[in-house]
């Protein structure tokens with residue numbers, strides 16, 4: 377099969393799995409946004425994916441996101457940064473993205489807020505929580521979140537939309553379900569504590585290996601890479 381046919385087949389299969397997972401728990405599939413994480417493939421493949429109708433794209437490295445934003449500027453893409461953002465890269469990143477999923481410190485949040493103000497932008501942000509407390513994972517410690525949420529009124533140039541997390545251990549599906557459920561419960565507990573203009577409606581959780589579980593547990597955004605590129609990537613796992 378050629379690349380476009382493979383992409384179309386993978387995309388349709390993932391959309392179908394998203395729909396089935398949402399329906400299993402009585403949710404509307406429209407509540408779940410697919411963010412296609414394109415870090416594994418070259419720009420021509422990304423272009424084909426957009427031409428198939430996929431508009432929300434994610435990258436985990438800021439430099440790669442800047443380059444692709446420039447190379448694909450003719451297409452109607454909504455870019456999501458899903459990986460770590462260093463403070464010295466905020467100024468170049470903000471004009472390229474609509475969403476940043478990986479805000480993991482108050483100092484980063486303060487920089488984004490200040491620079492967004494200077495640039496006249498208003499990025500949508502998610503606060504990354506290290507819900508599993510796994511040392512390899514980024515994010516705020518869950519017990520810090522009440523304090524963080526109480527301070528969100530200090531950042532008027534950004535829209536804080538919800539929380540993001542990764543499951544602690546890849547391949548441990550029971551553990552993933554526990555982590556995703558914990559993130560949703562944390563969000564439910566924090567929501568009433570947020571300043572009135574902020575509503576934590578988004579939960580970015582779930583990747584290729586666990587997105588159906590994440591949807592069952594309330595994900596509104598799933599970040600999917602390798603499952604979309606099955607048969608296209610060289611080392612197919």
Ligand SMILES: *Cc1c(COP(=O)(O)O)cnc(C)c1O
Pocket residue numbers: 413415436458459583584585599600601602603
């Ligand atoms: C790479 C990446 C993904 C996609 O992972 P897959 O397992 O390839 O679906 C999702 N989220 C983040 C933060 C990533 O870095």
